Amino acid sequence: MKQYRATLDFLLQHWLRLDELFSRERFADHSQDTVTSVLDTCERLARDKFAPFNRLADTEEPHFDGERVHLPQATHEAARAYAASGLLAAAQPYEVGGMQLPFTVQLAANGFFKQASIAISAYGMLTSANANLLMAHGTPRQREVFAKNEFAGRWFGTMCLSEPQAGSSLSDITTRAVPDGDAFEADPLGPRYRLTGNKMWISAGEHEITENIVHLVLAKIPGPDGRLPPGTRGISLFIVPKRLVDAEGRLTGERNDVALAGLNHKLGYRGTTNTLLNFGEGWHLPQGAAGAIGYRVGAPGQGLRCMFHMMNEARIGVGWGAVMLGCAGFEASLDYARHRTQGRPVGPAGKDPATPPVPLIAHADIKRMLLAQKAYAEGGVALAVYCARLVDEQHTGTPEAAEEARLLLEVLTPIAKSWPSEWCLEANSLAIQVHGGYGYTRDFPVEQHWRDNRLNMIHEGTHGIQALDLLGRKVVMDGGAGLKLLAAKVSETAQRAGHVEGLAEYGNTLAAALQRVGAATKSAWATGVPEDALANATPYLQAFGHLVLAWLWLDVALAACAAVPLPEPRRQGTLSAMRYFFDHELPKIDAWLRPVAARNTLARDMRDEWF
Template sequence: MSAAVMSRRDLQFLLFEWLDVVSLTGHPYFAEHSAETFNGLLEVCESLAADYFAPHNRLSDEHEPRIGEDGKVVLPDEVAAAVAAFAKADLIAAQFDESLGGMQLPLSVFQACMAWFQAANTATTGYLFLTIAAANLLQAHGSPKQVGEWVRPMLAGELFGTMCLSEPDAGSSLADVSTRAVRAEDGTYRVTGTKMWISAGDHELGNILHLVLARTGGPGVKGLSLVAVPKVLTDGRRNELALVGLNHKMGARGTTNTLLAFDGAVGHLIGEENRGLQYMFHMMNEARIGVGLVAAALGQAGYRKSLEYATVRMQGGATLVEHPDVRRMLLAQKSYVEGSSALVLRCAHLVDRQRTGEDTSLLLDILTPVAKSWPSQWCLEANSLAIQVHGGYGYSREFDVEQHYRDNRLNPIHEGTHGIQALDLLGRKVVMRDGAAFRAFTAAARQTLARAAELDEFAAPLGRLLERLERVTALITEPEHAAVGRANATAYLEAFGHVVLAWTWLDLVIAAHGKDGPFYDGKRAAARYFYRYELPAAHAKLDLLAGHDRTTLDLDPQSL
């Protein structure tokens, strides 16, 4: 794999020069690590991604999963080899406690490592991504017996995980979940119902543990519990669940996506009854930040490949990169994908700081919907620009950039669409605890502004926009404007997200300040592009919000 897929130098800048992850090693939990171990692991992951994941990225796209004559899912052999190599390197366990055989690696470093695999082959990495998230949920909410029986095999690569939320008639509306779980005399549960869009829902890589949101109580989300349903029982029998079919996707084709039918399947309650959605949000919030990482990594892959192409492709007697409009498209990609990578790693670093005793929960809560949605939207745009840089070749399947676009198109949809993230941000996170999370964000942004005395070209416009965001937020969260605010929540999410990325870019420019060379010049150029070309759009969104625009709220659906 060439530098056209991911930049190790950029990851090192984010981890060591910006986030200063080495300082985490001063805390006992991370004390066994050092800059050398972090760099060594990054090198190992770069090599594994190049040797085991990148080579079959196109293969798994062209030969998507199918059901064989024996009813089993057929995947290319290279998928199993890649998953085994990842597990053999103890990477599934990397972020987990030593008591479980883990490395106690900072999440920020682990996410930087994962970026290599997501950029190389997001479809195969999906099996691992979901398993790690499931193991984290079980570690947090499972019983000691469940942790021993399930988490340890997951970390060894012997057991894989899924999250089963959606149903054919209940997509994002989890209050409508109809799958039921009934307690049996032996204390286990019998699960009956159908689950749809289950990523990694069936395969032969190993046994699978489905984390199923099922109804044990009354209507609404308060009647939902979380039940763990193994594909194969401990006695070797197939549980009463069936693969009904595989969904054929536009991208990320190598990850199975399934319709599953549970017909009295044996399940085991996680935690307490009727707290299932609370537990599942542990996995969902991790997955939302993970989706942001996937989007950023795929954006990085497309950017690197279009940059490489533009430096060698001749047009009009010059290379493409010598044309200003091509440089505009490359700089736009750079500002989106590098800003997104920084945002996701910042969120991971907030989790690390919680490990060291800081209370960063409010800031993490309000950044999570942005970390999911902003990279999903703008790194997809980066992939579109990567195609455009390639011209007609970009629209052909002979070049990778069209696949990166297709693979990335899923990310604005799953783990909550833009509209859902917008309602979460404006309807929950901004107003939670009387605005405490929102104030945590504005305080963090102002701390960055206070360190930017010599960078007024960035600090001044961000300072003005931050003040305006505060005024508009106060206005649209007044009770009399709540309905209009919800109708325009996506506009708020996009304005808020641009402010978050402007804050992130200012932070990165501060880390690069006083440092010379093309790498640091590139950071300043990308920040300048974002502030001059992209950030003004936030003002237009705030104008719409401040005017309490009712266009969508008052529209008669019959007019569509």
Template structure:
């Protein structure tokens, strides 16, 4: 079975661009080396191809269901694959040795996980959520909570979830109604209904550790009244007042159970302090947002590689210069418009993967660099997180659409994988905060935080790349001038949007702002990759040059009209009466 990602590209990004082995000079990562990182990649690639990819289509065609005994039924292949995943240490590898891990850098664990996300989005979601859950409790829980819940999760005996939304409350968490009443013994009685809970019920593990947002007495209205609780599915061998109401049947990503859960006086354990639950949950949510960006990227990448292989072997039509109708048809990859669609996919997925790995390395910088560098990495990560979630969710989905187009009519059939890739990826602009919410976060919070510090740090970082590209000369210098102009527009437009005006006007245009800012960031990421390519020769490096050229010729110019629209302080959406729609 063909690999769903490019190992050559991952190696380029980790070693020729990001210089990840340099992290081993820091105390936390001192026991590692490039050999360690290569070993993890080898294991991840091998397991993803052999254990996860083979049942991806079967999981899609045989959705989870509730059996007569009330238990969730999954296809047989899921559990052994996940058991091997855990046995290989892939759940725990990024955690401290005290928790059973080996303290791998985040950038390496993310790269490893991308193999599984590309091979099988449904099955990979269970450990993905578990790692985020365990990270949150390890950061904010007590030692007893870590021993009781985190360690079994890292061993693969328990899996974890995040329970935020409710049937009548999507992203507006201030309006949740789930309650947590002190039980008098240090625990809480949690009651309410949670909706859209991925991995919310199954029989894959001994237990499921739910992280539940609920309101405890005395917290007042709004998000400041929200607390966070550990609510296990099983407690002392018995069901803990957590019942499965039903499964949601999805358009794609069907291999992951998606549930409606009822908490009826379930025993819960407070994480941290009362009424600070949302701040704790953002630890997992921000991690999950970058993870969703990786998921979108990985599915987009799998579709790109599938359509690339198809285009090489599918023959149709002839070269426009050929006048002989009896001549043999040519592979469609030789047609200019097919090359356009493949170049677009390549520019999207390789740019998105690079952004995800860059953002992941910022986590390592934040944890291990000196004080000033760590602070700067934190600020830059804050600004990039909404883009790292939303941009791949939009444009790698577009890559999947183009993969179907390359296949022609065959791409629209279930016999070929690309139609499933599109359906699987369509979820990613929605969950972990819709792309619209990411736009509000970027424009309403991140670029203006601390008096504009967020945007300033981003601009300084991009500016340093521009100067390096100018010094390099050639195409890189030409792109540097184009990027400098786009960056200047981004800074000026941000100032225009917030120049003493009603915030509603600015935020009404936050979606356009997110798209434009995202394209500027990906253009910067492509210039970074081009500088890493340098004077190297070969098809791989020429492919990078072609993708960078495509992005600067076809994509970055799209930001001009977007900035024009934003500068006009358009009120079209604000002034539209709902009765007109």
């Protein structure tokens, strides 16, 4: 965690100028001392309660005995310690039990837990996102009963979207919600329904860590003819607690009609329960009627709009988890390379058997792999904290600045999720390679980092879904306003670099890359036919992501050159990682953009029988 902490301190203080937030009314009680104290506490808690049990959570997978799901006691203790720290509500206002910290600080602090054990930390991430959605879209009573109890750590939360037959195609979900008779309008917790259906791949869907679990469930309300409305516009959102509660948040003693149908056993994230849940199949019959009791959030048919509040936060959270696994692998392989001796130097001295072996880090190819990991992992840190800073700007900036932050976040969210999921996974692969054969064994942690990270390419929308979102929606929305704004930011960094010795050539390279991405975007949409543009959406996503990371690395390098008290190793390390990205990574965008600009039809034209 030492490497991550040093990177974090530099980015927050010298690049993002986080102290400027403390002049705003919402954050006026805080200072840099607050940030240091919070980060110190979280680093210590993650090191003591999470990191020592990461392997245990991986090897002692959750198991179901027919009545209860069992997890290692260390998972219970870590999750409860996290809840007791107050971090679930760190960015929330005081009146709901929060610390009123900048979201940037909350995200940075959570990085320690994700690096220490991504699987154990998932329970808190989901709970915080669940409660944040209810604070934005729930009724006052729903916020009081459900969100506050989640922020306090008394209950944990989930998001229930996918279904076995539908997967990521939410328009095809079939979970039904019907008004619950006389209780429909009488329940103070909101319009009351009975839900029936099945949800698949639900992380943290069943456990005994907390006394209750708050499920946020997407379902459709049948029309007068009993049919479910078609498409996503017919989807509504419901709070479905595992155990029923009264209007004051007290458990009634009754179990809701939500049952665990089975556990999924995944390649990674083994310490997080992953479940198939049945709603309203009569396993539990609250108050003598079939169907799980649920309370509608927001208006009918607006469920997906509400859920996107949680999904977008979760997407950034998934990307952040990928970043921290990349950081974990980088730190482990850096330490290994410094201490493991193997081989001799190239040249005459290396041919002398009497010459002692050198540390792995003395070899150029090892340094290449470490430098790549540094560029991916620390670039991912910059991407995530920049997005978090935009969240703070959106909530506390001037109206103009808030709107600008909103547009930038719209465009960057698919990148914040997908880019780290691909390239920090590559960092984990390189970490294994640095370890050689040992990296493939369970004697070292890097094989688990890779397994855990492989899931993040699928979590909260696959690469293909993020690509369709970026090219199909985000870069063309509002007449391309978000894309134009991002392009202006990139151009401004390139221009500033032109006035700094040693960085001018990189500014020119960045400007040229921006021009090529812009030209490919126009060419992709030249016919106005979505099928023409979107057939090559994934290579577009890859090129766009690399452009964004090159921009951030150059911007960070400018901050490193301007920061007077910065230690020289930090400055040189930052500049070296930036140069690596420009020299080895940014040139890849030309190959990705070629089919995009040509509107290549190969993938569309390929037929089933040809495979």
